Amino acid sequence: MNKLKTFFADCTRKVDDKLESLVPSAQIEPKKLHEAVRWSLFAGGKRFRPALLLAVGQTFGVSDDKLLQTAAAIEMIHTYSLVHDDLPAMDNDDLRRGRETCHKKFGEAAAILAGDVLQTSAFQAISENEDLPTEIRVRLISEIACAAGTPSGMVAGQQLDLEAEGKNISIEHLEKIHHSKTGAMISAAARAGAIIAEASKKEIEIITNYAAKLGLLFQITDDLLDVTQTTEILGKTAGKDVSAKKATYPALYGLDETRKLAENVYFGACGELEKIDKETSLLREIADFILNREK
Numbered sequence: 001m002n003k004l005k006t007f008f009a010d011c012t013r014k015v016d017d018k019l020e021s022l023v024p025s026a027q028i029e030p031k032k033l034h035e036a037v038r039w040s041l042f043a044g045g046k047r048f049r050p051a052l053l054l055a056v057g058q059t060f061g062v063s064d065d066k067l068l069q070t071a072a073a074i075e076m077i078h079t080y081s082l083v084h085d086d087l088p089a090m091d092n093d094d095l096r097r098g099r100e101t102c103h104k105k106f107g108e109a110a111a112i113l114a115g116d117v118l119q120t121s122a123f124q125a126i127s128e129n130e131d132l133p134t135e136i137r138v139r140l141i142s143e144i145a146c147a148a149g150t151p152s153g154m155v156a157g158q159q160l161d162l163e164a165e166g167k168n169i170s171i172e173h174l175e176k177i178h179h180s181k182t183g184a185m186i187s188a189a190a191r192a193g194a195i196i197a198e199a200s201k202k203e204i205e206i207i208t209n210y211a212a213k214l215g216l217l218f219q220i221t222d223d224l225l226d227v228t229q230t231t232e233i234l235g236k237t238a239g240k241d242v243s244a245k246k247a248t249y250p251a252l253y254g255l256d257e258t259r260k261l262a263e264n265v266y267f268g269a270c271g272e273l274e275k276i277d278k279e280t281s282l283l284r285e286i287a288d289f290i291l292n293r294e295k
């Protein structure tokens, strides 16, 4: 296994153990609700956002014990967003993380409530994290709530995305949607690692710029994979953007130009890392992983 694969496998194991300690067992009432939460949470996601948080924290010399509860909380918010995104009123999908979507398996009401549980439990986990000083916990709650909410976070981005379906939108508008829908939570994960490390204002600014480029790269490769990869490998329905008439990078620029754009954004992200006086090879490899990911 190469170094990055080992890093991701290690993160997944540690984050899953932490998640296991934070969500109720399926034997606890209301059992259906807890089963639904677990169905989506332990379905084998990439755990990219928690891995990014751990990588930034490690870069600034913080031990994983201090990082894991926040990393798990961010994964809970991400999973809630996927559960709600799959609902009939939104993207209406049957397949996620290689298995039936939460509402297909447990019904719409349970899926809505499972998303609610994941979101509220995430903030509970951050506020009750005794490994961090209270001040840092409050800062993290604010940071992550802004990234998950509105006016420039994930929920706002989702609304803008729904409104843009079937319309011809400008590249600037497309970027605004991605910046809030996908980029804000990716940035929050990276920034959270730096905040826990008590990095300087300047260092946090550089990490923010790196993460913004990484978030854009993640979205560009997501658009590419939607048209180039199979449903089986993605674990979610491929070709969805085209059938939903979504504005995407391949739709606007074509495949070749989109690949070139992805490379440019990747080099931009790596360029940011050169401004930090730390050993940043792990963060560079993460950008590399996003550029070349297959799912």
Ligand code: GRG
Binding pocket: 044, 045, 046, 047, 048, 078, 080, 081, 082, 084, 085, 090, 097, 154, 155, 158, 181, 182, 219, 222, 295
């Ligand atoms: C419903 C409030 C609300 C928000 C939904 C995340 C999201 C916002 C929608 C998902 C739709 C989508 C395809 C977004 C683009 C990129 C993205 C977030 C992909 C899914 O994340 P991955 O690839 O998934 O990290 P895994 O399953 O590996 O965690």
